[in-house]
Amino acid sequence: MALFGKKNANYISSKETKRISRENRRVTGEIEKKRNRKNIPESEYLTRMKNPANVVEFDDVHTYFFTDIGTVKAVNGVSFEVPQGKTVGIVGESGCGKSVTSLSLMQLVQRPQGQTVAGEIRFNAGEKVYNIVNTPTSVMQKLRGNEMSMIFQEPMTALNPVFRIGDQVDEIVALHNPSMSREQVKERTIEMLEMVGIANSQGVYRMYPHELSGGMRQRVCIAIGLACNPKLIIADEPTTALDVTIQAQILDLMRSLKDKINSSIMLITHDLGVIAEMADYVVVMYAGRVVEKGTAQEIFKTPSHPYTIGLMRSKPVVGKQVEKLYSIPGKVPNPINMPDYCYFKDRCELSCEKCGGRYPGVIKLSPTHEVSCYRYEDRREAGWLAQVELGASGRERQQEEKGKEGARHE
Amino acid sequence: MKKFIVRRLLLGVLILFFVSMIIYSVERSLPTSYVDAKARTMSQKQGAKPYEQLRAELNASYGLDKPVIVGYFVWLKDAVRGDFGDSWVWNQPVTQKFASVIWYSFALGAMAFLLEIMIAIPLGILSATKQYSKIDYAVTVFALIGISLPSFFFATMLKWVFSINLGWFDLYGIVGRMHETLGSAGKLLDMAKHMVLPVVTLTIVSIGSLMRYTRTNMLEVLNADYIRTARAKGLSEKRVVYHHAFRNTLIPIITILGNMLPGLFSGAMITETLFQIPGIGYTSYQCLIQGDIPFTMFYMTFLAVLTLLGNLLADILYAVADPRVRVN
Numbered sequence: 075m076a077l078f079g080k081k082n083a084n085y086i087s088s089k090e091t092k093r094i095s096r097e098n099r100r101v102t103g104e105i106e107k108k109r110n111r112k113n114i115p116e117s118e119y120l121t122r123m124k125n126p127a128n129v130v131e132f133d134d135v136h137t138y139f140f141t142d143i144g145t146v147k148a149v150n151g152v153s154f155e156v157p158q159g160k161t162v163g164i165v166g167e168s169g170c171g172k173s174v175t176s177l178s179l180m181q182l183v184q185r186p187q188g189q190t191v192a193g194e195i196r197f198n199a200g201e202k203v204y205n206i207v208n209t210p211t212s213v214m215q216k217l218r219g220n221e222m223s224m225i226f227q228e229p230m231t232a233l234n235p236v237f238r239i240g241d242q243v244d245e246i247v248a249l250h251n252p253s254m255s256r257e258q259v260k261e262r263t264i265e266m267l268e269m270v271g272i273a274n275s276q277g278v279y280r281m282y283p284h285e286l287s288g289g290m291r292q293r294v295c296i297a298i299g300l301a302c303n304p305k306l307i308i309a310d311e312p313t314t315a316l317d318v319t320i321q322a323q324i325l326d327l328m329r330s331l332k333d334k335i336n337s338s339i340m341l342i343t344h345d346l347g348v349i350a351e352m353a354d355y356v357v358v359m360y361a362g363r364v365v366e367k368g369t370a371q372e373i374f375k376t377p378s379h380p381y382t383i384g385l386m387r388s389k390p391v392v393g394k395q396v397e398k399l400y401s402i403p404g405k406v407p408n409p410i411n412m413p414d415y416c417y418f419k420d421r422c423e424l425s426c427e428k429c430g431g432r433y434p435g436v437i438k439l440s441p442t443h444e445v446s447c448y449r450y451e452d453r454r455e456a457g458w459l460a461q462v463e464l465g466a467s468g469r470e471r472q473q474e475e476k477g478k479e480g481a482r483h484e
Numbered sequence: 485m486k487k488f489i490v491r492r493l494l495l496g497v498l499i500l501f502f503v504s505m506i507i508y509s510v511e512r513s514l515p516t517s518y519v520d521a522k523a524r525t526m527s528q529k530q531g532a533k534p535y536e537q538l539r540a541e542l543n544a545s546y547g548l549d550k551p552v553i554v555g556y557f558v559w560l561k562d563a564v565r566g567d568f569g570d571s572w573v574w575n576q577p578v579t580q581k582f583a584s585v586i587w588y589s590f591a592l593g594a595m596a597f598l599l600e601i602m603i604a605i606p607l608g609i610l611s612a613t614k615q616y617s618k619i620d621y622a623v624t625v626f627a628l629i630g631i632s633l634p635s636f637f638f639a640t641m642l643k644w645v646f647s648i649n650l651g652w653f654d655l656y657g658i659v660g661r662m663h664e665t666l667g668s669a670g671k672l673l674d675m676a677k678h679m680v681l682p683v684v685t686l687t688i689v690s691i692g693s694l695m696r697y698t699r700t701n702m703l704e705v706l707n708a709d710y711i712r713t714a715r716a717k718g719l720s721e722k723r724v725v726y727h728h729a730f731r732n733t734l735i736p737i738i739t740i741l742g743n744m745l746p747g748l749f750s751g752a753m754i755t756e757t758l759f760q761i762p763g764i765g766y767t768s769y770q771c772l773i774q775g776d777i778p779f780t781m782f783y784m785t786f787l788a789v790l791t792l793l794g795n796l797l798a799d800i801l802y803a804v805a806d807p808r809v810r811v812n
Contacts, residue, residue, distance in 0.1 A: 234710040
């Protein structure tokens with residue numbers, strides 16, 4: 075180990091750390107002070123939607139984490155919108171900022187280290203439109219769980235182990251419906267538990283989380299999420315911790331419930347199968363930025379960004395024989411000190427000279443399909459890269475056959 | 485649950501048997517012997533029998549001529565019938581002497597215990613919810629001072645400030661000079677006033693560890709997924725901390741509190757000695773250094789019983805606080 079040799083990229087002296095943390099405290103202190111003011115006037119956080127048919131509009135959102143080794147730009151200029159009654163899928167590898175994007179929307183990013191420092195998140199709550207970035211916590215508490223709700227990725231730990239299921243669902247119902255009597259609240263809870271497909275709802279009402287299986291707990295989480303008929307449901311990898319049969323059930327359930335209460339879903343996942351099943355629109359994120367977005371059809375038929383193509387290729391397909399499943403080479407770059415060129419350049423198999431320039435701008439391939447890649451600067455027709463990729467997989471197939479022949483010879 | 489408690493109680497009896505046996509063996513092997521000392525003083529009197537003879541006679545009358553194991557069973561036979569014998573040092577039944585001193589210690593311990601809980605747990609929660617703030621650092625420094633101060637030093641400082649310089653309290657003792665002239669309420673107040681400094685000493689030196697423990701647990705709980713769920717429901721920060729997080733923080737704290745139960749009765753030897761409070765800590769120390777086997781045996785066994793009960797109580801409370809460990 076080069077303990078005293080040349081510095082590695084992550085090495086940072088204690089002096090430097092101290093300087094950074096002092097600077098961080100200053101920056102976060104300022105933001106916190108601004109946020110913790112009393113009686114913030116409504117004009118500071120009420121705004122207008124660009125398109126009233128949307129529930130949420132993310133507009134150039136930046137959420138940073140101020141850590142002792144530097145600022146992590148977890149969400150770095152994300153823009154997309156969620157139309158009413160539609161499902162938007164957000165895909166990307168672990169650590170690409172999907173969850174932080176959704177937590178920014180709920181204002182649940184771990185403060186004071188995590189802060190949304192720039193951009194607007196416009197949330198359409200019916201009569202009023204909130205800019206979540208500036209909304210004070212007291213107002214957020216009325217929105218959370220009521221107008222927007224979140225289903226978390228770990229059903230095993232997302233429920234409080236010391237309270238009964240009934241109490242935990244009751245809590246959210248009673249909180250946002252103060253006029254309801256206790257019996258009404260309980261009635262509503264039982265109704266919700268039945269709606270998410272829990273047969274023994276009276277029994278489960280009296281149970282503790284540890285007495286339920288993972289799938290059942292996820293159902294309870296969904297019941298909590300849907301209890302107040304929210305306009306927007308954020309599902310953060312709702313099926314990742316579940317086995318495949320339960321996955322399908324949970325997805326079916328979410329889809330039917332969405333139609334029943336006519337809300338929008340923001341579905342965060344790294345499972346392309348789930349996206350294909352559920353989403354109307356797809357947003358592909360990489361290293362804190364949106365690299366491509368479009369309708370599900372566009373993304374799956376004509377994936378355009380090399381990263382999206384890589385994602386598609388690394389998904390196993392039933393009936394297709396491959397020697398080894400494709401994987402995108404390299405790893406996500408260090409989130410501190412991101413380079414100014416395309417973040418994917420170092421892993422990209424299709425990078426060209428131009429890619430060394432500034433971070434590529436957004437290029438519209440169709441009214442709904444947008445991509446950030448220099449490859450499309452002059453060639454506007456969508457999907458030509460998909461052809462390239464087909465060629466590549468053709469080559470693979472050839473090699474595969476060769477390999478088989480070799481094996482036979484031996 | 486009933487089954488569990490009965491099993492634990494039966495197990496406790498077995499443990500107690502061995503614990504008391506070990507204590508008795510250790511007592512008998514101590515280098516200090518009450519009988520030796522007594523024989524020596526008696527032999528120095530004029531016209532007394534020689535030391536060896538006296539010692540043999542005394543040993544026989546105190547039952548120390550028998551081997552350790554036999555001696556233990558003799559003690560045990562009386563003890564299970566509730567007869568713990570007479571204290572050699574105090575010349576009165578062990579239980580009587582015990583009853584006359586325990587309440588001082590209990591009052592001292594109980595007040596310190598209550599204060600400790602009332603101060604340490606809220607402070608721990610406060611410093612956890614405001615992690616890395618000025619309040620957090622202030623509380624931590626305060627706790628560390630408390631942990632690192634030796635009680636004899638702190639007690640002396642308190643005496644110097646409050647008794648000598650300010651003259652608010654007496655230097656030591658449990659009653660004031662005019663105690664006998666006071667009415668019954670006045671007597672009680674007088675004793676309470678004498679308890680102030682010892683209680684403060686005990687509280688300050690013990691507060692730190694519980695506070696730090698609460699803080700660590702609270703921090704861990706506050707980072708849990710279910711706390712994020714609670715926030716996502718739209719609950720106020722108060723409800724998140726004091727309802728959702730607190731119940732989970734309680735679980736490990738209860739174990740500690742259960743283990744502190746015997747501490748209520750064990751007395752605080754150093755503090756009691758410094759303030760000359762005739763409590764159990766002071767008394768048992770006197771008995772121990774003079775080799776008073778009946779009293780020490782009773783006291784140690786009593787503590788062992790309390791420890792076992794404390795553990796059982798902690799386990800029961802644990803099940804109350806945490807539904808996951810409930811035995812069906």
